[in-house]
Amino acid sequence: MNKTKAQIFFQELFYVLTGALVIFSVLELAWERLVLAYLNLNWVLILWLVCGIVLLIINKKESQEDV
Secondary structure, eight states, X not given: OOOOHHHHHHHHXXXXXXXXXXXXXXXXXXXXXXXXXXXXXXXXXXXXXXXXXXXXXXXXXXXHHHO
């Protein structure tokens, strides 16, 4: 299975956004309003969701081409 540059990019971006969400959540639990005062987590969640959807679409196209 040969990965395209787009698939690698979105996969790495998905990993980074997942890590950021975990870190931001832990920081927010430890110190209230620390992250939310500077960053809107809704935008991070939207980007994370879009990257996941794009990865699913790319993987589906690859699996259809293999058949």
